[in-house]
């Protein structure tokens with residue numbers, strides 16, 4: 384059964400063959416930017432790539448950089464992870480990372496290496512990077528690059544780390560990182576995150592610092608994959624199978640078949656079945672969807688989509704975004720002109736460019752899609768939830 388919450392790893396990881404194949408092939412030449420909204424399975428894909436690449440004997444550094452707030456911390460965490468890879472040193476011709484650290488902190492030799500605990504090591508590295516982090520990191524990565532081995536870095540939640548940095552630090556870091564990608568051609572980077580990188584970069588010098596990345600968009604599962612997952616659950620749980628019921632469950636989830644939504648729907652059905660002992664039939668499925676999943680008990684699954692507007696959107700935009708989403712949730716094909724009226728009303732601004740930026744953020748964050756000047760929710764299930772709790776007419 385698919386897990387709910389943490390990334391899908393090992394046997395729980397379903398499908399994504401095309402994405403994995405495409406990314407592995409692209410990595411020959413390119414660095415990768417994984418683009419997808421919250422809960423589409425980015426981390427699961429990155430973890431799968433980590434397994435595939437390291438299975439082939441490569442050095443792969445996986446780092447969740449969500450709590451990183453400065454270039455120095457970013458680099459320190461990267462060095463800490465490299466440090467874990469000592470066992471690869473012989474195989475890859477990769478020199479002992481502690482020697483590399485001398486580039487960062489010249490008095491490093493004074494410390495008894497075996498006695499260096501992780502936390503202390505981290506402090507030493509970070510202190511060493513306090514001054515001249517650019518030069519020090521350049522020489523460090525130059526050495527890493529000179530091993531002539533391909534070394535992969537996977538940075539999850541990269542946009543959050545950039546957002547956490549002071550804008551001037553973020554700018555310096557991004558331009559250093561871009562130069563690194565151009566000069567250290569044995570290194571490959573896969574970055575991804577749940578926040579639209581475009582919006583984050585708008586405040587720190589624009590997207591030209593990342594326009595060399597190959598963007599791979601992660602979509603929901605195809606319908607036949609979603610059907611297959613549901614069929615498997617029927618089989619595993621020993622429920623009486625009919626194509627009608629399987630299709631009904633998949634229809635409740637609706638397009639796009641977001642992995643996380645597939646998994647919460649199935650878990651809710653399993654729970655309902657255990658609690659009531661009733662057969663999994665049309666009634667039970669309707670009940671689970673309307674009362675359980677869209678009920679207050681499951682609010683925590685969807686609430687983050689609402690709350691993150693306040694965290695990641697410009698203060699002035701939050702009210703306008705909520706008004707536009709509220710109205711789009713109660714109708715089909717909400718006209719862009721009406722959305723602009725709502726924007727003007729909520730912000731008191733007539734700045735049409737700013738309004739279009741907001742719509743494009745809502746599109747990039749996969750709340751909305753726009754076709755022929757009409758707005759619709761991107762996900763059927765999120766729309767159903769939004770209408771109940773935040774819908775406005």
Ligand SMILES: Nc1ncnc2c1ncn2[C@@H]1O[C@H](COP(=O)(O)OP(=O)(O)OP(=O)(O)O)[C@@H](O)[C@H]1O
Nearest residue numbers: 386388391397421422423424425426427577642643
């Ligand atoms: N390939 C997959 N196979 C099975 N389940 C998956 C897969 N991808 C995602 N899921 C389901 O979706 C949930 C979210 O996956 P994951 O954490 O990888 O997404 P994410 O995009 O990194 O999320 P976040 O935006 O919160 O970082 C998982 O808990 C799992 O239930």
Ligand SMILES: [Mg+2]
Nearest residue numbers: 425426427539
């Ligand atoms: Mg993730």
